[in-house]
Amino acid sequence: MSVFYNFPLNAALLSIVLAQLIKVPIYLITKQTWNLKLGFSTGGMPSSHSAAVCSLAAAIGIEEGLSSASFAIAVIVSAITMYDAAGIRRHAGIHASLINQLMSAFPGTKGTPPKKALKELLGHRPIEVVVGALFGILVSIVLNYVIY
Structure with missing residues (x-):
């Protein structure tokens, strides 16, 4: 049951869920129409892929330090994922x-x-990737502060 206490995993999963959830109200505000399907699909603002990988990297950095091999791996995976999403x-x-x-x-x-x-x-426009990345990092910082 130690998986439930895995801060990097929980932060990344929470970032995915929250990023997907906030796509719907952001779309409503910008387009003045509901699109509930956006909460369950790819694309849109913010990138949940970017949020997840950056949240994971940030949580690993918080937990293991910025000089750890795990953090280096997470940063590289994040860069590849975000490049793929926007490219x-x-x-x-x-x-x-x-x-x-x-x-x-x-x-x-x-x-x-x-x-x-x-x-x-x-995929995503570059701004959606950047906002997703910042959102994911913020989720890790807040989750670490509030729970861990």
Whole structure:
């Protein structure tokens, strides 16, 4: 049962849940419409992936020190995850959008069209990644202060 006392794990998981939850009210404020599905999907403000990995790195840094090997590993994994979210996954979403537009513009094209439209909201804008990272770090600091 010691997994329940694992500060880095708990901080990262809490960051994911909180980041996903606050996507809905942020979307409501910025777009003046509800989108409850955003709480269970990828993309959006803030990046829950960035929040999770940065929260994990921060919690490891708090618990083991900034010179620990674990902290170094967590920072590198965080950098790769955030680069992927703002780079490769974002571009995959842009490609999906263009493919969806082509499939609707040319419905009689040869080949097997997708059964439904491809998911377009896959990655994040850089600001969503940065806010997610800062949010995750803040969650670790607050959780450490309040509970640990």
